Amino acid sequence: MNDNRQYPTMTEYFYNRLNYGRARLWAFRRWDSVILTLLILWAIRTIWTWGMDNQRRTTIIVVTPTHKRPERLADMTRFSQTLAHIKNLHWIVIEDGTSKVEAVERILIRSGLPYTYFTATTEQGFPKRGWTHRNVALRYIRKNYRDYRRGAVIYFADDDNSYDIRLFNDYIRNVKKIGIWAVGLVGSALVEAPHVSNGTITSWDVVYAPKRAFATDMAGFAINIDLVLQFPNAEFNRACTKKVPESCFLEQFNITKEGCEAFGYDDDPKDILVWHTKTKNGGTRGERHGYVVE
Numbered sequence: 001m002n003d004n005r006q007y008p009t010m011t012e013y014f015y016n017r018l019n020y021g022r023a024r025l026w027a028f029r030r031w032d033s034v035i036l037t038l039l040i041l042w043a044i045r046t047i048w049t050w051g052m053d054n055q056r057r058t059t060i061i062v063v064t065p066t067h068k069r070p071e072r073l074a075d076m077t078r079f080s081q082t083l084a085h086i087k088n089l090h091w092i093v094i095e096d097g098t099s100k101v102e103a104v105e106r107i108l109i110r111s112g113l114p115y116t117y118f119t120a121t122t123e124q125g126f127p128k129r130g131w132t133h134r135n136v137a138l139r140y141i142r143k144n145y146r147d148y149r150r151g152a153v154i155y156f157a158d159d160d161n162s163y164d165i166r167l168f169n170d171y172i173r174n175v176k177k178i179g180i181w182a183v184g185l186v187g188s189a190l191v192e193a194p195h196v197s198n199g200t201i202t203s204w205d206v207v208y209a210p211k212r213a214f215a216t217d218m219a220g221f222a223i224n225i226d227l228v229l230q231f232p233n234a235e236f237n238r239a240c241t242k243k244v245p246e247s248c249f250l251e252q253f254n255i256t257k258e259g260c261e262a263f264g265y266d267d268d269p270k271d272i273l274v275w276h277t278k279t280k281n282g283g284t285r286g287e288r289h290g291y292v293v294e
Contacts, residue, residue: 058151058173060089061225063137065130066104066159067096068294071279073103075160080111086168091115092140094133096122103292116140130158131236131245138228138235145225152225153179156218160279167273171263172222178255181263183220184272191272192217194257196265201257214247214257219274221246221260227253 062083066072083089091113095101098119108115118140123132134156145152153175157163171181180201182193189207194216196202204215214221228234231253240248264270 057088058153059148060086060168060172061141061145061152061154062089062091062157063134063141063154064091064093064157064159065096065133065137066093068101070281070284070294072159072294073107073292075279076104076107079157079159079161079163080107080113082163082165083113083168084111085165089113089168092137093117094130094137095119096128096130096133101294103294125238126236126241129245131240135235135237141225142229142232146229148225153222154225154228155222158219160277161219162275162277164271164273166271171273174263175222175224175261177227178221178223178250178253178260179263180214180216180221180257180260181274182265182270182272183217184275185278186217186220186276192220194260194262194265196262199262201260201262204257209244212244212247214250214260216246216250217276218246219276221250223250223253227255 064079066076083091091108091111093104093108093115095104095117096119098121100117100119105117108117118136120133120136122128123135126132138154141154153172155168155172167181171179180194182191184191186192186206187208192204192206192208192215194201194203195205204210204212206215209215234249234252236245236249264273
């Protein structure tokens with residue numbers, strides 16, 4: 001039986017295999033290019049989205065009056081390492097005096113946070129409890145944030161309290177007008193908090209002066225910058241020296257307790273995210289031995 005089929009020569013066989021291999025390689029390179037292009041596009045989109053989210057993220061402005069005392073550097077170290085975990089935060093620290101303290105500024109630098117550090121002395125006729133210093137900070141904010149296009153919330157945070165990171169991310173950053181929450185160990189009270197019914201603050205669960213318009217601690221509220229700019233004269237003014245400072249300050253924004261936002265009242269469990277711990281000096285003595293202490 002005759003076989004009329006044409007068989008390729010050895011040269012033709014290898015030539016065909018070579019062309020087949022080239023086609024496979026070209027197809028692989030084509031898909032490789034497609035995959036690489038998709039990866040580049042994904043990376044660009046991810047970076048762009050991160051940048052936009054970062055731009056839209058509300059800035060938290062933390063205002064901290066501070067003064068020289070033996071336990072201050074310990075308090076500032078602890079507080080700075082809490083704040084270092086918070087994104088988009090501007091820390092304003094006001095030194096009580098006429099000159100900055102190098103040890104404090106080193107703590108601020110190590111925190112890696114954007115910060116502003118300046119000095120102020122207590123205005124005559126005002127209490128020596130940070131009133132003037134908070135007012136100076138409010139004036140600084142009104143001057144430097146008046147054209148700020150991103151949202152911002154202002155929080156007065158003493159350096160010797162204890163703060164949970166969730167306070168900043170879950171509460172403060174979400175304040176639209178005035179936000180209020182529980183504070184632990186305020187004065188003689190185990191906890192002071194707004195009393196909330198159906199999402200509205202109706203009264204105050206506090207020990208001291210429950211009839212105040214705003215019966216909250218300095219650590220128990222934050223205020224949106226829009227209100228601070230809308231009411232340019234609101235501060236811890238001279239009239240407040242005869243009243244409770246927190247309530248006197250908040251009353252100047254023409255908002256009732258019912259118009260404020262309550263946080264944490266419906267959490268389960270109802271954790272306290274800020275504690276009025278107030279570090280106390282048990283009595284220090286002895287030499288410095290070359291170490292940086294106050």
